Amino acid sequence: MYLISVMGNLLIILAVSSDPHLHTPMYLFLSVLSAADIGFISTTVPRMIWDLQTQRKVISYTGCLTQLSLFYLFGCLDSALLLVMAFDRFVAICHPLHYSAILNARLCNLLILASLLFGLSDSQVHSFMMSQLTFCGNVEVPHFFCDLPQLLKHACDSTAVYKIIMYLISAIFGGVPISGILFSYTRIVSSVLRVSSRGGRCKAFSTCCSHLSVVCLFYGTGVGVYLSSLFSPSPRKVAVVSVVYTMLVPTLNPFIYSLRNKDIKIATQSLLNRIVYC
Numbered sequence: 001m002y003l004i005s006v007m008g009n010l011l012i013i014l015a016v017s018s019d020p021h022l023h024t025p026m027y028l029f030l031s032v033l034s035a036a037d038i039g040f041i042s043t044t045v046p047r048m049i050w051d052l053q054t055q056r057k058v059i060s061y062t063g064c065l066t067q068l069s070l071f072y073l074f075g076c077l078d079s080a081l082l083l084v085m086a087f088d089r090f091v092a093i094c095h096p097l098h099y100s101a102i103l104n105a106r107l108c109n110l111l112i113l114a115s116l117l118f119g120l121s122d123s124q125v126h127s128f129m130m131s132q133l134t135f136c137g138n139v140e141v142p143h144f145f146c147d148l149p150q151l152l153k154h155a156c157d158s159t160a161v162y163k164i165i166m167y168l169i170s171a172i173f174g175g176v177p178i179s180g181i182l183f184s185y186t187r188i189v190s191s192v193l194r195v196s197s198r199g200g201r202c203k204a205f206s207t208c209c210s211h212l213s214v215v216c217l218f219y220g221t222g223v224g225v226y227l228s229s230l231f232s233p234s235p236r237k238v239a240v241v242s243v244v245y246t247m248l249v250p251t252l253n254p255f256i257y258s259l260r261n262k263d264i265k266i267a268t269q270s271l272l273n274r275i276v277y278c
Contacts, residue, residue: 001251002045008254009034011268018274019267025103026088027264030257032112033081037250040074043067044145044246051144061135064146069127071145075222076173077119082215083177084111086184089208094191122173129162143239145246150238174222181215213256214249221245 016022016031047067051057059067091102126148133155143150148166152159185208192204225238225245258264 001247002041002049005041005247005251005254006038008258009037009250011271012254012257012264015264015267015271018271019263022263022267025108026085026092028108029081029085029088029112032115033078033085034254036074036077036081037253039070040078041247041250043070043074048144059146064151065127065130068130068146068148068151069123071147072126073119073123075119076122077115078218079174079177080115080118081112082211082218083180083184084115085211086181086215087111089211090184090188092207093188093204118173122169125169126166129165133157133159133162142236143242145242147242174219178219185212210257210261214253217252217256218249221249 012034013031016027044067047059088103092099095102130148130151133151134157135154136156139151139154141150141154152162152166155162188204188208192201195201195204221241221244225241258268
């Protein structure tokens with residue numbers, strides 16, 4: 001699954017960069033999302049595979065802090081990019097005549113930079129919180145990667161304040177993208193329903209299907225992870241749900257976007273033909 005995820009997302013990046021017809025804001029954001037997915041799955045899965053093969057299952061404090069920082073960076077970057085892509089669909093459907101003028105190269109680059117800074121802020125806040133915790137001796141975490149909710153359970157200090165801060169941060173960094181996506185799709189639905197022809201409405205909605213599928217998959221599994229960590233007493237169940245979140249989402253994204261997108265299919269086929277010919 002890890003190799004399929006990396007190769008699938010890498011193929012989308014190469015297909016978009018090699019085909020001039022795909023040098024548009026929508027596919028630019030898609031290629032950045034694919035790069036974020038590669039980083040997201042590479043933060044946890046290679047280490048898990050290494051632990052399974054060697055049976056050591058030991059990570060240093062610095063390694064744990066680095067893994068946690070990268071996990072929240074790429075996870076929050078994914079979330080921000082889904083919001084940017086929702087904005088792209090909103091402009092394309094609600095303001096089609098001004099699409100090129102609104103989503104110019106400068107704004108696209110600013111949106112990508114803002115998404116990166118958004119993810120970096122979330123990452124640094126979580127890393128700072130972990131760096132303030134005190135652990136008594138060696139800690140055995142019943143998980144396959146360093147996740148803050150699990151680490152809080154093994155800290156020697158009182159963690160009540162840290163838990164409140166963690167859930168407030170999650171509400172802010174998760175709530176802002178979700179609110180933006182809901183707002184964009186509320187406007188999109190309102191605009192599409194005003195279209196007189198049924199064919200026009202179906203065509204407009206079909207351009208959003210892939211993005212909506214990825215949004216539901218990403219946030220659905222993400223909410224499942226944190227709800228399971230809150231209400232499930234079994235660390236094993238939390239770990240199983242986390243595997244779905246960290247592995248399934250980055251693996252399915254390339255398939256969701258490529259199977260329903262004729263332009264991606266053509267660009268991918270052309271890229272593969274060139275590779276085989278060379």
